[in-house]
Amino acid sequence: MTATVGPAVLDRDGLDALVSALASQGRTVVGPTVRDGAIVLAELTTAAQLPYGWGVELAAGRYRLVPREDGAAFAHSAGPQSWKSFLHPAREQLWSADRTPEGGLSFTPQEPEAPSYAFLGVRPCDLRAIAIQDRVLTGGRYEDTGYGMRRRRALLIAAECTEPGETCFCVSTGGGPAADAGYDLALTEVVDEDGHRFLVRVGSEEGARLLDLVPHRAADPATQSTARGAVDAARDRMGRELPAVDLRALLGGSLDAERWDDVAARCLTCGNCTMVCPTCFCVTTEEVTDLTGDHTERWQRWDSCFDLDFSHLHEGPVRNSGRSRYRQWLTHKLATWHDQFGSSGCVGCGRCIAWCPAGIDITEEVAALRAEAGTEAER
Amino acid sequence: MTALPVPYRVAGRRRETAQTVTLRLEPVGEALADFAPGQFAMVHCFGRGEIPLSVSSVQSTGGLAHTIRGVGAVSDGLCAARTGDVLGLRGPYGTSWELGRARGRDVLVVAGGIGLAPLRPLILSALAEPEAYGRVSVLVGARTPGDLIAREEMNRWRTACTGMVVDRPDASWRGDVGMVTQLLGRAPFDPGGTWAFVCGPEPMIRATARELAHRGVPKERIRVSLERSMRCATGTCGHCQLGPLLVCRDGPVLGWDRAERLLSVREL
Ligand SMILES: Cc1cc2nc3c(=O)[nH]c(=O)nc-3n(C[C@H](O)[C@H](O)[C@H](O)COP(=O)(O)OP(=O)(O)OC[C@H]3O[C@@H](n4cnc5c(N)ncnc54)[C@H](O)[C@@H]3O)c2cc1C
Ligand code: SF4
Ligand code: SF4
Ligand code: FES
Numbered sequence: 093m094t095a096t097v098g099p100a101v102l103d104r105d106g107l108d109a110l111v112s113a114l115a116s117q118g119r120t121v122v123g124p125t126v127r128d129g130a131i132v133l134a135e136l137t138t139a140a141q142l143p144y145g146w147g148v149e150l151a152a153g154r155y156r157l158v159p160r161e162d163g164a165a166f167a168h169s170a171g172p173q174s175w176k177s178f179l180h181p182a183r184e185q186l187w188s189a190d191r192t193p194e195g196g197l198s199f200t201p202q203e204p205e206a207p208s209y210a211f212l213g214v215r216p217c218d219l220r221a222i223a224i225q226d227r228v229l230t231g232g233r234y235e236d237t238g239y240g241m242r243r244r245r246a247l248l249i250a251a252e253c254t255e256p257g258e259t260c261f262c263v264s265t266g267g268g269p270a271a272d273a274g275y276d277l278a279l280t281e282v283v284d285e286d287g288h289r290f291l292v293r294v295g296s297e298e299g300a301r302l303l304d305l306v307p308h309r310a311a312d313p314a315t316q317s318t319a320r321g322a323v324d325a326a327r328d329r330m331g332r333e334l335p336a337v338d339l340r341a342l343l344g345g346s347l348d349a350e351r352w353d354d355v356a357a358r359c360l361t362c363g364n365c366t367m368v369c370p371t372c373f374c375v376t377t378e379e380v381t382d383l384t385g386d387h388t389e390r391w392q393r394w395d396s397c398f399d400l401d402f403s404h405l406h407e408g409p410v411r412n413s414g415r416s417r418y419r420q421w422l423t424h425k426l427a428t429w430h431d432q433f434g435s436s437g438c439v440g441c442g443r444c445i446a447w448c449p450a451g452i453d454i455t456e457e458v459a460a461l462r463a464e465a466g467t468e469a470e471r
Numbered sequence: 472m473t474a475l476p477v478p479y480r481v482a483g484r485r486r487e488t489a490q491t492v493t494l495r496l497e498p499v500g501e502a503l504a505d506f507a508p509g510q511f512a513m514v515h516c517f518g519r520g521e522i523p524l525s526v527s528s529v530q531s532t533g534g535l536a537h538t539i540r541g542v543g544a545v546s547d548g549l550c551a552a553r554t555g556d557v558l559g560l561r562g563p564y565g566t567s568w569e570l571g572r573a574r575g576r577d578v579l580v581v582a583g584g585i586g587l588a589p590l591r592p593l594i595l596s597a598l599a600e601p602e603a604y605g606r607v608s609v610l611v612g613a614r615t616p617g618d619l620i621a622r623e624e625m626n627r628w629r630t631a632c633t634g635m636v637v638d639r640p641d642a643s644w645r646g647d648v649g650m651v652t653q654l655l656g657r658a659p660f661d662p663g664g665t666w667a668f669v670c671g672p673e674p675m676i677r678a679t680a681r682e683l684a685h686r687g688v689p690k691e692r693i694r695v696s697l698e699r700s701m702r703c704a705t706g707t708c709g710h711c712q713l714g715p716l717l718v719c720r721d722g723p724v725l726g727w728d729r730a731e732r733l734l735s736v737r738e739l
Contacts, residue, residue, distance in 0.1 A: 148625065185474050187476070189515070189517060189559060190475070191517070195555065195557070196478060196480075196499060196557045197478050197517060197557040197558075197559060198478070199475050199476050199477070199478065199559055200475075201475050228707065229707055232705075232706045232707070232720070233705070233706065233720070234474065234705035234706060234707065236705075236707050269631070347736050347739070348736075356681070360532075373707070374708060374709030374710070375702065375703070375707075375708050375709070376702050376708065376710070377521065377702045377703070377708075378520075379496075379518060379519060380518045380522075381518040385518065388517055388518045390515075390521070392708075395702075395708075395709070395710075397709070397712075402700070403699070403700055403710070404700050405698060405699070405700060406542040406543055407672075410699070410700070410738060410739075411738045411739075412738060413738060416737070416738035416739070421739075423714075424712065427715075428712070428714055428715045431714075431715030431716075432584060432715065432716075432717055
């Protein structure tokens with residue numbers, strides 16, 4: 093069988109067939125769908141569950157679904173979840189220990205839950221977020237076994253952005269609305285007088301084999317140029333941006349800034365921003381013992397640098413103030429992440445802005461730090 | 472973070488102070504890779520949890536020791552372990568003292584309280600090869616005389632200078648009172664040709680390292696061991712961050728040239 097390599101076009105039936113083909117391969121298909129007033133990521137059994145005809149309105153501290161007349165499935169920006177909920181789940185057992193009759197202990201690794209995921213509709217910002225978590229959780233000396241297993245099995249079908257949100261700023265983090273790497277297939281949705289269809293680009297052998305299982309046609313020039321045009325236009329319609337300066341140097345030099353007191357007065361240290369952020373990876377561990385007292389389990393769960401216990405030492409927390417915890421979060425994202433893992437920790441998805449109950453906006457905070465650094469320099 | 476603990480049996484237990492116990496551990500089956508002085512293990516106490524502990528002794532047989540101060544659920548549980556009990560260990564993790572870099576030079580060890588524990592194997596290595604190093608001095612500070620660990624052992628060490636100081640003396644104390652930094656003038660060392668190894672509470676590390684740098688010891692040769700919250704030790708939980716560093720990976724031992732700036736920022 094010769095795999096299709098050039099760009100192709102799928103119509104809505106083709107997308108249905110794609111989801112069926114993935115399911116019949118035994119994959120767990122996960123994609124966006126409408127639930128409880130938001131577009132969430134959930135297991136899909138058919139492409140009909142995609143949020144056809146829904147878009148979102150975003151602002152700092154605000155997220156609202158709005159109907160779209162064009163019936164598009166992927167014309168909404170990031171929701172409250174990210175793919176880390178599946179690759180790096182909120183709770184996972186690591187191992188267990190049992191007392192043996194001879195008075196010893198035996199330790200047993202927990203076999204990770206690792207379905208073969210197919211992620212449908214991964215935004216380019218989220219492709220970059222996955223690559224960032226890959227570096228953190230599999231790129232160092234020790235690998236997170238469960239993450240590594242799920243990640244290697246996962247198939248990624250990207251959906252390029254044609255409708256950036258008010259809180260989006262991927263372009264100013266070095267990304268953009270086009271999917272350029274790290275996908276098996278990349279879709280670009282086109283809805284016009286010629287119909288509702290998806291331009292498909294192939295990013296891997298596996299993607300090529302998959303495409304060949306479903307009805308498609310070679311991409312016509314009109315669909316290609318309309319799709320390119322929409323993605324290019326999205327690049328110029330970002331809702332927000334980070335200042336175009338060396339952020340690493342700016343944050344590194346702003347540890348004593350007054351702005352931290354200002355933001356600390358507004359921040360509730362609730363940790364929502366870390367939960368919704370697709371790159372935040374921090375976890376803690378817990379010991380869970382059963383009633384017999386002979387069996388104990390070690391669990392890992394998401395943690396947040398906004399939690400007072402996060403920096404706990406027996407003399408007390410290192411980061412006691414809200415000021416120091418917000419500073420840790422922002423400085424880690426934009427500066428020290430480079431030192432630790434070789435890239436920035438922010439992809440500009442805007443989730444932390446939309447889901448902050450206090451409406452704190454990372455781009456506004458960085459701009460304020462920049463202004464403060466500027467006035468310092470002028471003094 | 473998915474390394475599995477390996478069972479170690481408590482082969483011996485010695486009480487050091489009212490709060491502190493040394494456990495000698497032997498692998499039940501296969502041993503972990505060799506620990507270098509300064510490195511640490513994640514030690515699991517059944518049903519309570521896992522904490523980072525430096526090795527306070529390393530044997531060529533695969534055996535090792537931890538000296539533990541009981542300050543909370545897990546460390547209290549480990550202090551209460553009996554001979555014959557089994558614990559789970561992961562490691563070795565982190566950077567080591569790298570004493571070998573100090574060959575031919577004066578060696579100055581400065582410890583505060585339990586901070587002497589991770590330095591103990593370094594001191595023994597240096598004293599085991601007197602011809603390889605210059606003058607070896609050990610300066611130890613503690614809160615009270617009762618908080619000094621390895622006190623008798625210290626008296627047997629053939630150092631150029633061994634100094635002890637306490638903050639709050641009791642009726643029996645005849646020695647120095649105050650901060651460990653005040654002993655620095657007494658130890659014989661040539662600042663430009665010295666490697667210093669420092670471990671203890673953070674204010675003590677700061678004061679000592681500053682004073683040593685002031686006396687002319689190159690900052691890169693002032694090695695300090697830092698403590699941060701640690702849940703994984705494998706660089707994947709984020710807890711041990713100190714600015715650009717992951718202390719479990721880039722530390723716990725690092726040079727004052729890197730640590731100085733980081734420890735001078737409040738609540739970093
Ligand atoms: C590299 C390194 C080497 C060390 N070497 C030694 C050594 O040789 N000897 C020694 O005695 N000590 C050593 N320590 C210090 C030792 O690890 C701590 O004293 C120990 O972790 C205390 O744990 P604990 O459970 O007994 O006490 P706690 O301080 O009560 O708790 C320990 C952990 O439990 C968690 N915790 C506590 N309270 C809460 C809460 N309310 N909610 C959620 N989580 C909580 C914290 O995250 C904390 O990390 C070392 C530390 C490091 C980093
Ligand atoms: S910091 Fe905010 S904008 Fe950046 S990746 Fe995380 S959630 Fe998205
Ligand atoms: S910035 Fe907003 S979302 Fe993040 S901890 Fe503060 S209040 Fe919560
Ligand atoms: S202890 Fe988890 S990253 Fe260092």
